[in-house]
């Protein structure tokens with residue numbers, strides 16, 4: 297780990313659902329350790345974070361570091377503000393994440409496609425204005441081009457948050473052969489399913505090796521999702537299948553996945569809805585492989601592209 301150089305800011309993304317068999321204690325240590333280490337900002341993610349501000353309020357940097365929250369509805373934002381009101385600290389920004397985002401979704405498995413980011417954005421902006429709360433919002437989920445981004449900025453967002461376009465860059469940590477899977481994906485290769493033991497729906501490539509795997513729960517090594525009773529929904533699913541097939545050496549589990557093991561091994565290929573458009577963002581060689589992009593190239597394309605066009609490398 298290197299210390300920060302230059303003027304830029306470094307933020308962490310702190311997921312409430314990583315509970316590690318002691319939810320409150322884990323969250324408290326992670327939040328306060330980040331502040332101790334001099335982090336510029338913390339985005340509170342994957343969960344409602346109803347008690348997270350209180351866990352940091354004694355820290356000397358509690359009012360200096362930037363703190364933001366990700367929500368997928370006005371209701372979730374109102375709940376967060378109500379439950380954290382006692383700390384007398386508002387979030388510095390609110391990430392509004394719609395149903396086309398990658399990774400875990402803050403919607404139901406059966407109703408995510410009934411929502412859209414522009415509507416949620418507008419509701420939150422109108423409410424903040426009515427309450428005279430001057431908090432910038434950052435829109436996220438399915439913003440694939442600079443023109444998409446401009447539409448949200450014109451609607452009143454302070455910024456946009458994007459991810460999927462960067463999955464096929466040199467700087468992305470996925471193995472190169474997995475990046476090719478992202479490039480080659482078609483719309484029918486992308487699904488939202490319920491296999492995450494967190495209980496949130498998750499979007500991923502249908503070909504992710506972690507779907508329908510035979511993995512024994514690996515909580516001794518990882519255990520990130522264990523709740524305060526040492527429980528994870530994958531353990532139940534695994535034990536149920538082992539009991540149902542006593543004579544089989546390896547049983548396949550389809551309804552849940554060992555997220556800790558498979559995220560660690562890059563076997564859950566989480567992506568945004570528009571991952572099937574990644575093939576339009578690069579060039580393919582004679583063997584059918586796509587040229588990886590640089591993060592700078594993608595960043596500049598977001599900044600300068602017009603009319604929904606995408607700049608090829």
Ligand SMILES: Cc1cc2nc3c(=O)[nH]c(=O)nc-3n(C[C@H](O)[C@H](O)[C@H](O)COP(=O)(O)O)c2cc1C
Nearest residue numbers: 341397398399436437438439458459460566567568
């Ligand atoms: C590969 C991948 C990993 C992600 N991991 C996280 C994560 O760890 N925490 C989180 O809050 N959001 C995560 N997200 C969601 C993004 O932060 C983001 O809000 C969203 O995907 C933006 O939409 P886009 O992917 O359509 O650009 C992830 C998204 C992708 C594509």
